[in-house]
Amino acid sequence: MKLTFYGAAEEVTGSCFLLESGSPxxxxxxxxxxxxxxxxxxxxxxxxxxxxxxxxxIEALFITHAHLDHTGRIPKLVKDGFxxxxxxxxxxxxxxELMLSDSLGVMTKEASREKEEVFYSEEDVxxxxxxxxxxxxxxxxxxxxxxxxxxxxxxxxxSSMLLVEEGATKALFTGDLGNPSNPLIEVKETPLGPQFxxxxxxxxxxxxxxxxxxxxxxxxxxxxxxxxxxxxxxxAFSLERTQQLLWEISGMLKEKQIPEIPIFLDSPLAIKATxxxxxxxxxxxxxxxxxxxxxSFFSVPDVKFTLTTEESKEINNVSAPKIIxxxxxxxxxxxxxxxxxxxxxxxxNTILFVGYQAPGTLGRRIRDGAKTVTLFGDEVxxxxxxxxxxxxxxxxxxxxxxxxxxxxxxxxxxxxxVHGEPRSSFNLVQTIRDYMGIEAYAPKYxxxxxx
Ligand SMILES: [Zn+2]
Numbered sequence: 001m002k003l004t005f006y007g008a009a010e011e012v013t014g015s016c017f018l019l020e021s022g023s024p025x026x027x028x029x030x031x032x033x034x035x036x037x038x039x040x041x042x043x044x045x046x047x048x049x050x051x052x053x054x055x056x057x058i059e060a061l062f063i064t065h066a067h068l069d070h071t072g073r074i075p076k077l078v079k080d081g082f083x084x085x086x087x088x089x090x091x092x093x094x095x096x097e098l099m100l101s102d103s104l105g106v107m108t109k110e111a112s113r114e115k116e117e118v119f120y121s122e123e124d125v126x127x128x129x130x131x132x133x134x135x136x137x138x139x140x141x142x143x144x145x146x147x148x149x150x151x152x153x154x155x156x157x158x159s160s161m162l163l164v165e166e167g168a169t170k171a172l173f174t175g176d177l178g179n180p181s182n183p184l185i186e187v188k189e190t191p192l193g194p195q196f197x198x199x200x201x202x203x204x205x206x207x208x209x210x211x212x213x214x215x216x217x218x219x220x221x222x223x224x225x226x227x228x229x230x231x232x233x234x235x236a237f238s239l240e241r242t243q244q245l246l247w248e249i250s251g252m253l254k255e256k257q258i259p260e261i262p263i264f265l266d267s268p269l270a271i272k273a274t275x276x277x278x279x280x281x282x283x284x285x286x287x288x289x290x291x292x293x294x295x296s297f298f299s300v301p302d303v304k305f306t307l308t309t310e311e312s313k314e315i316n317n318v319s320a321p322k323i324i325x326x327x328x329x330x331x332x333x334x335x336x337x338x339x340x341x342x343x344x345x346x347x348x349n350t351i352l353f354v355g356y357q358a359p360g361t362l363g364r365r366i367r368d369g370a371k372t373v374t375l376f377g378d379e380v381x382x383x384x385x386x387x388x389x390x391x392x393x394x395x396x397x398x399x400x401x402x403x404x405x406x407x408x409x410x411x412x413x414x415x416x417x418v419h420g421e422p423r424s425s426f427n428l429v430q431t432i433r434d435y436m437g438i439e440a441y442a443p444k445y446x447x448x449x450x451x
Pocket of ligand 1: 065
């Protein structure tokens, strides 16, 4: 089979890989069709470009998980002529629909501001959902001469690694992998015997804090913030991070490790995503389920879910100390911006980063120590405390990634590192070459290889 890298090559976003079988190519499948993100805009201009292949010629599209950098161009693919099937796990289909509808709203706002066209419509989203079939883990799915099997990747609810087989050739696409200390999801089975591995490398040069350390750090950040009588802002991703925080805070409240103060989940997207997490709690969040039995994200004491704009504005009237969890995770949009405009300037307040901040985003600028930032046209001084806990990352760190690859080393002939900033991917490339003696490299956009 021939593999071409059409996204997430030497960068984190835009995941898209084309697989072709035979010569001349007869069967074609696509893995992921993600949005290029980062920079100052939600929608990078590259998303508007024509696909570098004919969407009508693709038999099936397989989606690893619901994050937009893996799904965001699906409606465009449909609009541009794709007529095949879309496959993913069941939760990914539910979360995918939510994410695509939400991103259309964000994009529409941005397009009117920037005087640009929106490159797909609500109808394209509905057509995509109509073509989308949810599958179980470990179920074999046939597409032309390819067979694809979904394995739990442990990254977010429903995330999958894809084992693609054609004849005796086996290639494993990790999508995004999970952090082994994820409190909700546990990975029990990983596929055996791939000769080729296309692996993420988001944190190929970083160590995360462990489970106990990150919890202690979170506890301390909350305590210090309460002690100062300040507001604690946590920009959080709607999928996984938010639910992990709710889970963790619930545990801390139960153990009386943190004082009782008002906590707001101020993100319509995160609230809707949490409903889907609740729906699959018993079946897909088995680690948490095994620990507590049934649990409701919606009955954590002191947590208020502010769905409407009016409810969100009410948060301003609640005096500090208080905690506000709001999206977007990198401060590229969403309600967190309103809170940042209001609270960044006060030295009693804190902003806590719990996830990856892409270069060029507002989150990254604040994290990197910008003295002032521009929010809604206002110049806002950043005087608040800046904290970071990367142990809550939904990704594995460099040691976990190394262990993952090493677990497959017996059969591997070649490893391709994708979904990473160059420094991160190259660090992992070097480690794999040096310690395992396996050929490894970070492919370039548009590069093809024969597997
Ligand atoms: Zn992801």
